[in-house]
Amino acid sequence: MRRLLGAAVAAAAMTLTGCVGAADGDDRPHIVVTTNILGDVVTKTVGDTARVTTLMRPNADPHSFEISAREAAMMRDADLLVSNGLGLEEGLQRHLDKAAEAGVETYVAGEQIDVLDYAEGDSAGTPDPHFWTDPARMREVVDGLEAVAKDVDGVDDRAVEQAAAAYRTELEELDQEMTDSFASIPEQHRSLVTNHHVFGYLAERFGFRVVGAIIPGGTTLAAPSAADLRDLTEAIEQAGVPTIFAESSQPDRLIQVLADEAGVDVGVSELFTESLTEKGRGAETYLTMMRANTERITSGLSEPTD
Known part of the structure; x- marks a missing residue:
């Protein structure tokens, strides 16, 4: 019984470790990625030739998520560190910066597009980091990632080429579907x-035309004023949009308030x-x-049917 219990505890520990790293004994090159969107893209691009650790948990906010001291050390020990930029x-x-100062090889996806x-808004004139809403730009990210991954010691170049080519095809199909x-x-x-x-790209x-956003800047850490909400309400009325959109990682209270304030029949998706x-x-x-x-x-923006 003790032996079975010990095995179960060990298995559980390995499962938890897998959230931010790989099990002991995996000697493949180690790629550490900040956001979970990029984590998925990196995994698809390099295939099985490297182990990929994604720091950001599901449903987290990329603007504000934090990491542990162990994860920070993992960033500094990575064979390749991938970030959005x-x-x-x-929050990261x-x-x-410390990892870069320590000489870690880095790949900043935002520098490839x-x-x-x-x-407009509080961030007007500054770079928009939400490039992944355009699959064509994500293909450019994959192109650059393929090149830098092949330079990592221990990576199988041919495996990366095959995985990256297959994923580019999927991105092209997605682009056409959209x-x-x-x-x-x-x-x-x-x-x-x-x-x-978040939808500029x-x-x-x-x-599309971006009418506006509840939070006036490019970060969820900002907050709207009464004047911001009033101006956006007027813009919505003038544009006649049938639906406004709330993000799954953020509470939709503000967007529901705006829908009520607009005084028009507008849906929230x-x-x-x-x-x-x-x-x-x-x-x-x-x-x-x-x-x-x-x-x-x-569905939200198509002409309603009677």
Whole structure:
């Protein structure tokens, strides 16, 4: 009985360790990734030739999540450290800086793409880090990641090439699916309102207009004023949007208040925007997240049927 109990405890410990690392004895190169969206993309891109540790838990906020001392040490010991960049990981930046100072090989995904600046709000003129809403830019991230991963000692170049090629094909298929789906939305309804500014890249890629956001900046750490809500209410009324969107990782209280304040018949739909979910919760991978959001945006903004 004691032997069985000991085995069960050991198995449980290995399961917990797997949340932020790999079991002892895995001598593959170690890639540490900050956000869970990038963690999934990195895993798909490098295949089984490296072990990938994702620091950000499901449903967490990339702007504010924190890590343990052990995880910080893991960042400094990584063979490759992958981050989003462009100011997204606000609560993690000091650890990223220390790892870079320690000589850790880093890959900043935001440095691989054509960056957009926020057009309005408190963050106007600063880089927008939410590039993953455009699958074409994510293909560019995969291109750069493939190149840097192949330079890591112990990585099988051929395995990375095959995995990256297969994943690029999936991203191309996703891009086409989104293009076809969004084409069905009437032009007068191609406007987006969300909790905070997160869809600039999607809007540029697929021809949407961003009416505004509840939180005026590019971070969920900001807060709207009464004037912000009043101005956005007027914009919603003028645009006549049928649906406004709340993020799954953030409480939707503010967006519900705005829907009530607008005094118009407007729906509220939940999107997965800045974090993946646990398995079975609708957005366990980047591809499933984007497909779910595409369906919900298309449904929310399409012409109502009588």
